[in-house]
Amino acid sequence: MVGAVPDASESAHVATLTLRPATRTDLPAVLALLVDEERVVDPAGLVVDDVYEQAFAAIDSDPRNEILVLVEGVDDQGDDSRVVGCLQVTYIPGLGKGGAERALIEAVRIRADRRGGGLGRILMERTIERARTRGCGLVQLTSNKQREDAHRFYGRLGFARSHDGFKLAL
Amino acid sequence: MVGAVPDASESAHVATLTLRPATRTDLPAVLALLVDEERVVDPAGLVVDDVYEQAFAAIDSDPRNEILVLVEGVDDQGDDSRVVGCLQVTYIPGLGKGGAERALIEAVRIRADRRGGGLGRILMERTIERARTRGCGLVQLTSNKQREDAHRFYGRLGFARSHDGFKLAL
Numbered sequence: 001m002v003g004a005v006p007d008a009s010e011s012a013h014v015a016t017l018t019l020r021p022a023t024r025t026d027l028p029a030v031l032a033l034l035v036d037e038e039r040v041v042d043p044a045g046l047v048v049d050d051v052y053e054q055a056f057a058a059i060d061s062d063p064r065n066e067i068l069v070l071v072e073g074v075d076d077q078g079d080d081s082r083v084v085g086c087l088q089v090t091y092i093p094g095l096g097k098g099g100a101e102r103a104l105i106e107a108v109r110i111r112a113d114r115r116g117g118g119l120g121r122i123l124m125e126r127t128i129e130r131a132r133t134r135g136c137g138l139v140q141l142t143s144n145k146q147r148e149d150a151h152r153f154y155g156r157l158g159f160a161r162s163h164d165g166f167k168l169a170l
Numbered sequence: 171m172v173g174a175v176p177d178a179s180e181s182a183h184v185a186t187l188t189l190r191p192a193t194r195t196d197l198p199a200v201l202a203l204l205v206d207e208e209r210v211v212d213p214a215g216l217v218v219d220d221v222y223e224q225a226f227a228a229i230d231s232d233p234r235n236e237i238l239v240l241v242e243g244v245d246d247q248g249d250d251s252r253v254v255g256c257l258q259v260t261y262i263p264g265l266g267k268g269g270a271e272r273a274l275i276e277a278v279r280i281r282a283d284r285r286g287g288g289l290g291r292i293l294m295e296r297t298i299e300r301a302r303t304r305g306c307g308l309v310q311l312t313s314n315k316q317r318e319d320a321h322r323f324y325g326r327l328g329f330a331r332s333h334d335g336f337k338l339a340l
Contacts, residue, residue, distance in 0.1 A: 034265060055269035064232065065263055090262050093235055094276065095204060099225035104274065106264065132340045139340060142312060142333035154336045163312035163335025166324045170302045170309060 017119075019126040022067040022086065027056050029083035030067060033109040040112045043083075064091040064101075068130070070110075070123045085110040085123045091136065100137030103127075108141070124157055187289075189296040192237040192256065197226050199253035200237060203279040210282050213253075234261040234271075238300070240280075240293045255280045255293045261306065270307030273297075278311070294327055 022030055028043035031052060035041055059065045070085035087108040091101045105127065110120045131139050142165035143150045151161060192200055198213035201222060205211055229235045240255035257278040261271045275297065280290050301309050312335035313320045321331060 031265065051269045052265060055263060055265050058263040058269075059265075062234065062263060064234065067265075088264060090260065090274075092260050092274070092276070093225060093228040093232060094258060095201065095222060095225050095229075095237075096277070099221045099228075104260075104262070106262070107266070128338065128340070136340055139338045140312070140336065142310070142335045144333055145331075151334060151336075157338070159336035159338045161315075161334050162337055163314055164321060164331050165312045165333025165335045166310065166321075166329035166331055167333065168298065168309045168327070168329045170298070170306055 016073055017084075017122055018071045019068055019123065019130070020071065022056075022060075022069045024056065024060070026067075026069050026083055027052065030069065030086050033083070033086050033111060034107060036109065036112050038112060059088070064093070065089070068123075068127060070119060070126075083111075084114050085119050087123060087127060089127060089131070091131075091134065097137035100135060102138040102140060103131035103134075103136045105139060105141040120153060121157065124154075128157070186243060187254075187292055188241045189238055189293065189300070190241065192226075192230075192239045194226065194230070196237075196239050196253055196256075197222065200239065200256050203253070203256050203281060204277060206279070206282050208282060229258070234263070235259070238293075238297055240289060240296075253281075254284050255289055257293065257297060259297060259301070261301075261304065267307035270305060272308040272310060273301035273304075273306045275309060275311040290323060291327065294324075298327070 027048055028046050031046055031048065032041040032043040035046075056067075059067055065088065067086060067088050069083045071082050072084050073082050085108075088106045090104040090106070092104055093099075093101055105124075108120070108123070110123065128139055139159075141154070141159075142163075143154065155161065197218055198216050201216050201218065202211040202213040205216075226237075229237055235258070237256060237258050239253045242252050242254050255278075258276045260274040260276070262274055263269075263271055275294075278290070278293070280293065298309055309329075311324070311329075312333075313324065325331065
């Protein structure tokens, strides 16, 4: 159990939470979170095909990319049901900000049956702290314009809604 | 002269343009573009201190990051005055979109005395084509909400203004 911290400040449902990089063992749970919009998807029912294996390996082997998982309870890194949230961080080197990296966050997810209980805030706060410890000068993300609830959430975390986000599918 | 292409469709000011990854020799010209807001900054007058040397080396050695420069005329990779635009691209691996990378574009610049002549469009179009050739599934960027002119520019290039961009300084 590396890095597990009791969360006395959170609700009784949040006993012990760990934020750590996902391992291959977590991949089904992460994929379940990514496809889970309205209801919990059972990781055991997912087929992890080669495309996901290769994509995960690409992220896992890149020192500037990581998928972080928020794990509840004693983290034995083998029990899918304990992964309650995830996100991806890309650490981007740049010429601005005295050469500090910026952390780009993508694909933030909390398991459908655990939303509204403060887990999202914990996931984000620990990710921000991790970026600060690494030496990043900025954390940035984009959120679909229709997600007003998410925008309030990021505002409460201290983010400034200063930019418009543009996407072009290829 | 690698990759130089005549631009018959552009104005007479645009003779031959090359898009290529920046080399260490281009660093003063790139830094000049990054600090150039209203007027042309002479690269010869810039001191390239260690912070920038190290930041450039970090980008240059990362297979998922590159600074691209748009170079005018015969590209001898040694004449700062020929660099008329630049941007940074980060290729982000992910679990979505069948494992395809997404290309994140940052720090788009055209030299102050050359704006309004179509160079920005050429810089972006060639960067998008480069991302497509690499196999990216998406190109994304953010632009400050106050930059309405830039937003129209990205819209004409086919980008959808679908997201809000959030930033948190650390």
